[in-house]
Amino acid sequence: MTVIDKKALIEKRVNEGLKGQWYPVCKSVEVKTSKPYGTKLLGQKLVLWRDGAGKIRCLEDFCPHRGAPLSYGEVHGGNVACRYHGVVVDGDGVVQQVPAMPECALEGRKALQSYTVQESNDAVFVYVPSADRPEPPELALPKELTSDEWTGFLCTSVWETNYRYALDNLADPMHGCYLHAESFTLAYGSKQDLMQLNKTEDGFRIERVSQTGENFDWTEFEIHDGSMFCFLDIPYPPAAGPGGVFRIIGFTTPVDETTCRVFFWRMRKVEDTARESWRFLYRAVLETNHWNVLEQDRVMLEGMPDDARRREMLYQHDLGVSRIRQILTRAAKAQVEAELKSEQMAAE
Ligand code: FES
Ligand SMILES: [Fe+2]
Incomplete structure (x- = not known):
């Protein structure tokens, strides 16, 4: 196999989606x-x-x-x-x-x-399953989904775009104050900044240099053996009811090369009676706002050509986008190499 063939296999794997992963595929109901x-x-x-x-x-x-x-x-x-x-x-x-x-x-x-x-x-x-991880590892979940202190709602949607665009979008906080400028919670803060990327224990955090807590200002990605997700905070005005930050947990699932399904848990750290009033308010008022924001993302990503990557011109703000692509490519390379090795061993 030539280097070019192997590169093509790796690119194909990234495009189709990594194996050796847990993916949410639908709602329980x-x-x-x-x-x-x-x-x-x-x-x-x-x-x-x-x-x-x-x-x-x-x-x-x-x-x-x-x-x-x-x-x-x-x-x-x-x-x-x-x-x-x-x-x-x-x-x-x-x-x-x-x-x-x-x-x-x-x-x-x-x-x-x-x-x-x-x-x-x-x-x-x-x-x-993948050649290098045939047995499922324990499903690593974000702490907000395993702790009683948080409550929230799962919202999921099918987008007619490759999952990589959905991931790129999440690794790009700077789009918040442009694409979602008209929204209830994302209309604040400055429209110009630089981005910084820092390593975290389980992944990385991409954030605006001079603004935090004003808008969608950062995203953190966690990469575990067998699962990958991100989270971000949306600052909430007092009209959004009781509780602390509003956190979004995101998973993207590759359906096929031109379709993905996104899963967003909208979580709030809120307990006791305040929890019930927030849950009521969310269903009655806030949910529609959030669907509107998600629709803006969907329409934008679905409008981009499948091969936009071939002509794009990244700039400093795309540090997170580059990092997520690098992570996918590395994992795909390890998988493809493990498959080639086991094919070779089977042939000998
Ligand atoms: S029973 Fe399924 S195809 Fe015949
Ligand atoms: Fe967005």
Whole structure:
């Protein structure tokens, strides 16, 4: 393999999305015991459903008989049944029943890849194995999602753009005071600054040099074995009700090369009765504002050409964008090299 071929493989992996990662794929409520749910992750079609115990199962969305999408089928006795000719597959990808054919040899065969699933904070996370990390590591979550002091809401949306643009957008706080200038909470502060990037224990922080606490002034990324997320604070005026900072936790999930799904938990550190009043206010008033801001991001990113990267001219503010790309490329390189090595060993 030439250096150029390897570079192309690495670029392809970054574009499709890293393996060896946990990704949120949908909201918990979207996966039911009554009907399978179909989605895509890293270009692979997946089917999810709840078995008899309510546990979520996940397989490639492909019937072992002739390839019909299992997500068009039904859930029967905790397994998924294909709509086309009724073949039943369990959550481990083993064919349980071929109702149309007595004593069919397909029964008992492990035919499909199954995926490890974990539910957390109203979302369903799926682990995509890689050659260098075939077994799922523990799902590392932001502290705001594991502590009782915080409360919040998950909001998720499908964007018709490669996930890299969504990540770049999060690593670029300077867009806040331009793109979102008209919004309820992001209309403050100066429109000119420099950026600085600092290492943190688990990743990095990109922030404005001369402004903090006024607007969307910084983002922190945490990179763990098997998961990556970011968080940022939105300063809230008193009209936004009780509680401390309003924090956004962001995960971006590569659906396929031209689509991603973003997951934002909007969290506030607020307890007791103040918690209830904030939750009420959020649902009644604030949520619409936040959807409007997210829509501004979506429209902007969807309007950018897929290959914008080839012609872009970065400047000092894009330190965070460069860093996130470097992190993805390094991880993709390690994965591609591990795959090439195991292919080579298998061939010897
Ligand atoms: S394709 Fe699924 S049962 Fe035939
Ligand atoms: Fe934004």
